[in-house]
Amino acid sequence: MIIQADFYHQNAASVARNLLGATLVRQLNGQRISGMIVETEAYTGLEDEASHAYRGRTLRNKPMWDTAGHSYLYLNYGVHWLLNVTCEADNHPAAVLLRAIEPLDGLSIMAHHRSDRPALEWTNGPGKLTIALALDGSLNMVDMTTTASNLWIERGQSIPDEDISVGPRVGLGKRISEQWLDAPLRWWITTNQYVSRSER
DNA sequence: ACGGAGATCTTCT
DNA sequence: GAAGATCTCCGTT
Secondary structure (H helix, E strand, C coil): CECCHHHHCCCHHHHHHHHCCCEEEEEECCEEEEEEEEEEEEECCCCCCCCHHHHCCCCCCHHHHCCCCEEEEEEECCCEEEEEEECCCCCCCCEEEEEEEEEEECHHHHHHHCCCCCHHHCCCCHHHHHHHCCCCHHHCCCECCCHHHCEEEECCCCCCHHHEEEECCCCCCCCCCHHHHCCCCEEEECCCCCCCCCCC
16 A cells, blocks of 8 residues: 555655655566665754755755655766655645665565665665666656656564664764754664665 | 765856 | 765775
């Protein structure tokens, strides 16, 4: 059952928390590639110094102002595509970064995309999972609440609070204030093997 | 195990 | 000209 747009009409922190356990699905050449979301980060809005939206609207970050429930795929360090889902009320620039998934369907396809590395390294990071699922700019700004986009999220496991850890976001620069550097806006399933890193 | 460097696009100074 | 929501490879412990 696909998660509908009303789910994404809440603050980014709630969306990030509640996406844990859900199933990210990519349809590629009629094949289903999927995984359980095990790690997320929230980028909350204009006031969030770590967010691309902080310095205003540009060509790249335009999808963050897009309708909730759409994809925001951008090229990081000129090398890796990172997948976000837009959220909050429409026209409010917030998004949730999907940092890691646990593979479910399409295992042989993921292995191939990941050069037959060990399974634990297929999707345990935001840049890795986009390689495994063959996601790039061609899927930017698509509607993730319908199968027509070939990219959507389904309801999956319900993860209780006691199985979830919360902490600061990963990889942020030093130019932002401690308030936003330390803000607990990263969620992960505590014992899951596919989390990109267990602490920071 | 850990640390540094390179890859190379978008944005900002 | 430099930094960034990262990953990989290669060097040294």
